[in-house]
Amino acid sequence: MGNRVLLADDDQLLASLLNFRLKKGGYQVHHSSNGKEVKEYLQNEMPDIIVSDIMMPYCSGIELIDYVRNELKSKTPIIIISSAGNEQNVLTAFELGANDFITKPVSPTELLVRIAREINK
Amino acid sequence: MAISKSKDLLSQLSQLERTVGEYSFEDLNAHEAKALKDSFNSFRSSLEKHIYSPNLGEILPERKENNAINKKEVSEKQFIAHVSHEIRTPLNSIIGFANLLKEEKLTQGQHKKVDAIQFASNTLLKLINEVLEYSKISSGNNNFETVDFNLHSLLKDVMFLCETLILDRKIELLLDIDEDVPKIVKGDPSKLSQILLNLLGNSVKFVEKGYIKLEVFTKKRKGNDFLIEFSVADTGIGISEEKIETIFNGYAQAENDTSKKYGGTGLGLTITKEIIDKLGGEINIDSTVNSGTTVRFVMPYTLGANSSSYQKSIKKSTSTKDGKILAGTEILVFEDNKMNEHLIVEQLTQWGCTVHADIDLDKGLYLLSSRKIDLILMDLKMPGQNGFEVSKAIRNHKNNKVNSVPIVAFSADFTEQDSKDCKEIGIDDFLLKPYTLDELLNTVVKNKEDKKERTDFSLILQKPMIEPKETTVVDLTYLLKDCFGEVDMLNELVKLFKLNAIEFIGNVKINIKTQNLKEIAMSAHKLKAGFAMIKADGMRNLIVELESCCKTNQPEKVKDLYEIFLKDYPLLEDNLNKNLELMNKK
Numbered sequence: 001m002g003n004r005v006l007l008a009d010d011d012q013l014l015a016s017l018l019n020f021r022l023k024k025g026g027y028q029v030h031h032s033s034n035g036k037e038v039k040e041y042l043q044n045e046m047p048d049i050i051v052s053d054i055m056m057p058y059c060s061g062i063e064l065i066d067y068v069r070n071e072l073k074s075k076t077p078i079i080i081i082s083s084a085g086n087e088q089n090v091l092t093a094f095e096l097g098a099n100d101f102i103t104k105p106v107s108p109t110e111l112l113v114r115i116a117r118e119i120n121k
Numbered sequence: 122m123a124i125s126k127s128k129d130l131l132s133q134l135s136q137l138e139r140t141v142g143e144y145s146f147e148d149l150n151a152h153e154a155k156a157l158k159d160s161f162n163s164f165r166s167s168l169e170k171h172i173y174s175p176n177l178g179e180i181l182p183e184r185k186e187n188n189a190i191n192k193k194e195v196s197e198k199q200f201i202a203h204v205s206h207e208i209r210t211p212l213n214s215i216i217g218f219a220n221l222l223k224e225e226k227l228t229q230g231q232h233k234k235v236d237a238i239q240f241a242s243n244t245l246l247k248l249i250n251e252v253l254e255y256s257k258i259s260s261g262n263n264n265f266e267t268v269d270f271n272l273h274s275l276l277k278d279v280m281f282l283c284e285t286l287i288l289d290r291k292i293e294l295l296l297d298i299d300e301d302v303p304k305i306v307k308g309d310p311s312k313l314s315q316i317l318l319n320l321l322g323n324s325v326k327f328v329e330k331g332y333i334k335l336e337v338f339t340k341k342r343k344g345n346d347f348l349i350e351f352s353v354a355d356t357g358i359g360i361s362e363e364k365i366e367t368i369f370n371g372y373a374q375a376e377n378d379t380s381k382k383y384g385g386t387g388l389g390l391t392i393t394k395e396i397i398d399k400l401g402g403e404i405n406i407d408s409t410v411n412s413g414t415t416v417r418f419v420m421p422y423t424l425g426a427n428s429s430s431y432q433k434s435i436k437k438s439t440s441t442k443d444g445k446i447l448a449g450t451e452i453l454v455f456e457d458n459k460m461n462e463h464l465i466v467e468q469l470t471q472w473g474c475t476v477h478a479d480i481d482l483d484k485g486l487y488l489l490s491s492r493k494i495d496l497i498l499m500d501l502k503m504p505g506q507n508g509f510e511v512s513k514a515i516r517n518h519k520n521n522k523v524n525s526v527p528i529v530a531f532s533a534d535f536t537e538q539d540s541k542d543c544k545e546i547g548i549d550d551f552l553l554k555p556y557t558l559d560e561l562l563n564t565v566v567k568n569k570e571d572k573k574e575r576t577d578f579s580l581i582l583q584k585p586m587i588e589p590k591e592t593t594v595v596d597l598t599y600l601l602k603d604c605f606g607e608v609d610m611l612n613e614l615v616k617l618f619k620l621n622a623i624e625f626i627g628n629v630k631i632n633i634k635t636q637n638l639k640e641i642a643m644s645a646h647k648l649k650a651g652f653a654m655i656k657a658d659g660m661r662n663l664i665v666e667l668e669s670c671c672k673t674n675q676p677e678k679v680k681d682l683y684e685i686f687l688k689d690y691p692l693l694e695d696n697l698n699k700n701l702e703l704m705n706k707k
Contacts (some may be wrong), residue, residue: 013617015650017603020610040598055646081647108603 002026003119004045006065008038008052009081014106021108027115035059039067049119050078051111054089060102062092069097070072077118137241171687201461208249210654214243265399269425271311271351273298276337279314282464283321288679292328298666299338303347305425311553312396317351319393320416321445324355327414331356345424354415368406369394446705447562448473450569451493453485453526455511456500468561482511489515489523496567499548501532503538508532509542516547591659592685592694597700600654608704615701618651629683633676642671660686660693 005022009015010033022029022096030047032038050068054061058078061080068074080101090101100114219238227235280296288292317335324333333355341348369390397404397418404418404486452474456462462478469476477488488494497515501508508530518524530543531552542553552564587645604610628644645668652661663682670678 011647011650013614013622013654016617017600017610017614017654020604020607024605038246083649084462104651 002028003049004030005115006038006041006047006050006054007031008033008035008050008051008061010053010056014081014104017096018108018111021112025112025115025117035064038064041051045070046074046076048076049115050076051115052078052080054080054082054086054093062089062096065092065093065096065098068103077121079111079114079118080096081109137245138236174540192674204300208245212242212246212249216246243385243619258259266314267309269305269307272302272306272337272422273304274530275310275314276317279317279321280335282318282468283325287325288327292325292330293332295334296334297334297336301339301342302337302349303339303422303424306347306349306422307425308422309400312400316393316396316418317353319389320353323389323416324353324357324414327357328355329357331413340419344669345421345570347424348419349422350417350419352415352417354413356413359410359412359414360406361410365406366551367409369404447565447569449475449564450495450510451475452477452565453479453488453494453497454478455479455485455498455503455508458500461500465561469565472562474565482506482514485511486518486523488525489518490520494526496565497528498527498565499528501530501551509546512543512546529564529568547678592657592663592689594657594659595693595697595700596656597697597704599656601704603654608707611704612701614654615697618655618697619694621651622694623650626687626690633680633683636676638671638674638676638679642668655697657693660689663689 003026005027007018007022007029009018009031012033015031015033019029019031028037030041030045032041032092033056035056038052038056039059050064051066052061056064059067061082065078065080068076068078077099078097080090080098081104082093082101083104091096093101099118102111102114158221214237219235219242220233223232223239274294276298280294321335335355336352336354338350339347340350394404396419400420402418402420404416406414406416408414447469450473452469453645454462454465454469454476456465456478466478467474477485478495480488485497489497492538497512499508499512503511512528512530515526515528516524527549528547529550529552530548532539542552550564550568552560597615600614601608601611604614625644629641632638632640632644645664649661649664649668652658652664663686667679667682667686670682
């Protein structure tokens with residue numbers, strides 16, 4: 001059984017590509033496109049790593065980190081997908097306990113390397 | 122004539138010999154000292170041999186072929202040219218070794234004497250060059266032209282140039298052109314300015330205070346033929362009566378100490394007289410010691426046509442204040458004639474340029490490689506290493522910083538062959554002497570700008586060209602790689618991309634009416650990633666700009682950009698489909 005990845009991204013296009021590549025990379029992927037869904041999922045199941053877009057409807061990436069770290073008290077690695085011009089948010093994400101970040105446009109190959117690195121720590 | 126000139130040369134030489142003789146070479150015991158003495162002695166003996174040799178044929182092998190009638194005259198000219206050339210070589214070693222000597226540890230007395238050797242040698246070298254020019258003019262080698270030119274403008278320009286020569290004194294420069302002097306005349310403008318600059322230059326040298334006045338009027342008129350009189354009057358030191366008689370007779374300065382105080386070789390007036398004679402004019406001098414000198418000369422001119430090339434070139438197309446656009450320009454000037462060099466340096470400096478003059482090739486190359494030089498001004502007819510050779514050396518230099526600097530050549534005569542040579546060597550432009558300040562300014566600006574344009578152009582070439590259809594370009598090869606070459610996945614992603622785009626179009630349509638820019642910005646933000654994935658960089662830039670216009674609250678701009686998007690997106694989708702089709706076929 002491969003490691004489980006929670007992919008939280010409302011961009012269907014990017015999510016499709018990442019989903020495809022993660023599966024090719026041997027991961028089990030659960031994709032969710034809004035924050036509400038993500039929270040519900042996490043109440044029942046904790047994946048091995050979370051990859052989340054910083055901008056999502058209903059619950060931003062920042063809120064998600066806060067939820068995982070402070071409410072669920074989980075140390076599951078979190079990688080944030082940010083876009084250019086969001087530097088301040090990235091800092092906040094790190095302060096709240098994000099493990100890594102990757103900037104759009106996302107290279108799937110790079111993301112896979114970062115995921116593997118976090119999981120193998 | 123030539124023989125007597127050469128004898129004058131000898132008298133100058135014996136002065137140099139006296140200086141060298143006073144020098145205590147034994148004290149020095151340096152290798153250079155011996156070499157200097159040797160080269161001086163061989164120089165002297167070879168010169169004496171040539172001048173007193175009863176058989177000129179020895180150095181004139183082609184003599185026998187000459188026509189018997191002008192044999193003597195031709196021999197003399199060739200003799201002068203030959204001797205001048207032969208003198209130069211050893212003279213250059215004297216100068217060279219004297220320079221080396223100065224590098225040694227010398228006592229103050231020795232230093233002074235080396236200075237004297239250098240001064241005398243340099244004077245001698247100048248004299249030789251002037252002898253050459255003299256022989257060129259009197260043998261008819263010098264070309265005279267007959268063109269229409271604006272006499273009034275030329276006079277004003279000459280006066281302006283003279284103004285730049287007066288630095289340390291308060292001298293009034295006056296120009297009085299009588300109204301009956303025609304504006305456009307036919308003649309040789311280049312030679313006229315040479316004459317005037319020479320005479321005015323003399324006045325500038327000899328006047329401590331007072332004025333210099335150039336008066337011009339028509340002395341005689343017969344139809345279209347004019348005899349025009351020019352007079353240059355000054356309040357200078359004046360010339361004694363007995364000296365005036367000999368002043369045009371070759372090398373002769375008014376008093377023995379004249380050159381010590383005022384410099385010069387004494388050939389200026391001789392050359393001036395030769396030119397005036399050749400042009401069918403006459404010159405005379407009137408002077409009183411301690412009160413001033415007036416030089417008058419008359420020249421024949423015919424009335425010129427109004428539409429002339431020279432007039433055109435003299436037309437004021439730029440005013441002098443435009444010289445400001447040259448501020449900060451760094452220019453190298455290769456010019457051996459000190460007066461011309463002074464004029465050009467003075468003018469360029471006034472325009473705010475940094476000028477490096479009084480340089481030879483080695484120093485020039487050093488400056489070119491160590492500083493950012495914008496332009497090179499090059500006199501083509503320099504003695505020794507001429508402008509062509511120097512330009513060639515610069516163009517052939519292996520350092521790109523050195524060999525790419527624009528070169529503007531200037532010369533008093535410019536033949537078709539010169540023009541060809543210039544092109545071949547890579548000289549960018551040329552200025553015909555005498556040039557007006559405007560011509561100088563225009564040429565400098567033009568060639569400096571040319572260079573700027575060239576660099577700008579190369580910068581543009583380095584950047585991708587911005588085409589109007591830039592917003593329709595896509596490239597799926599990268600995305601296909603990300604899909605590990607799986608075309609099905611690629612098709613799926615392209616389908617999703619198109620949905621995103623349609624969603625965006627609908628979203629903006631609704632929100633633009635209500636001016637809900639925040640919503641449009643969100644929508645645009647979401648679309649950016651998609652355009653990045655299909656490498657539609659042009660369209661992505663447009664979306665980025667649209668998003669930022671939303672954030673800065675510019676609804677009009679947002680609308681404009683959205684309209685471009687609506688127009689170009691279908692074309693982009695066409696390209697996208699074609700691109701995908703190609704991938705599917707593979």
